[in-house]
Amino acid sequence: MKKMAIIATKGTLDMAYPPFILASTAAALGYEVQVFFTFYGLQLLRKDLSDVKISPLANPAMPMPVPMPVLVQVLPGMETMATMMMKDKLKKKGVASLEELRAVCQEADVKFIACQMTVDLFDFDKSEFIDGIEYGGAAMFMEFAGETDICLFV
Amino acid sequence: MNVDKELDARGLNCPLPILKTKKSLADMTAGxxxxxxxxxxxSVKDMQAFANQTGNALVSSTVEKGEYVFLMQKK
Known part of the structure; x- marks a missing residue:
């Protein structure tokens, strides 16, 4: 059986998609998959994903309906607005929600590993995370990653 | 060709057509x-890649009235 490992380090809406899309697709293709969530990536394991947002700030590649100066992007509520617009667009274009992709991964036995060090570092409460995940460190991840056909850092 | 099951993946974007195809095939029998x-x-190239990697046979891949129609035979 082919294997894939992903290290998910980002917790924004745009950067949340690649690990979940690739993990769910690889699982559908018969891969054994593990995703190691570390630093901000740990946000993607929370039961409630409503805090996963996208910011137009310092993100000049983000397509905007109207050109928006950086000084406007810093105003309160801009992040929430950009997130709402992005989620609306994703839905309209038939792209799955993060929750949906994450559930498909879990149904397909993708193993999610939360970085124990990050949990301690940010004082995360484990009860905020979804069920069925494991906690581990770099060495534990390496044991699997060293045997994989594909290994990605996101 | 006889169709045993149909999946409507209209309006869905990557990777949902593949994920739903996989799910639909799960409770079907070989052949x-x-x-x-x-x-x-x-999905045209993705379905071909899915077939190549899973061993299920992509019997046909056609375009009908702007929609993509695939016949996939379970391994």
Whole structure:
């Protein structure tokens, strides 16, 4: 059986998609998959994903309906607005929600590993995370990653 | 060709057509044929790649009235 490992380090809406899309697709293709969530990536394991947002700030590649100066992007509520617009667009274009992709991964036995060090570092409460995940460190991840056909850092 | 099951993947985008195809095939038996209808242009190459990697046979891949129609025979 082919294997894939992903290290998910980002917790924004745009950067949340690649690990979940690739993990769910690889699982559908018969891969054994593990995703190691570390630093901000740990946000993607929370039961409630409503805090996963996208910011137009310092993100000049983000397509905007109207050109928006950086000084406007810093105003309160801009992040929430950009997130709402992005989620609306994703839905309209038939792209799955993060929750949906994450559930498909879990149904397909993708193993999610939360970085124990990050949990301690940010004082995360484990009860905020979804069920069925494991906690581990770099060495534990390496044991699997060293045997994989594909290994990605996101 | 006899179709045993149909999957409507219209309006869905990558990777949903593949994920739903996989799910639909799961409760079918070997030799049965799944028809998938999609509107995602990317699904043409993805369905072929899915077949290549999973061993299920992509019997046909056609375009009908702007929609992509696939016949997938379960391994």
């Amino acid at each position: 049965q044929v799944l028809k998938v209808v999609s509107t995602d242009p990317g």
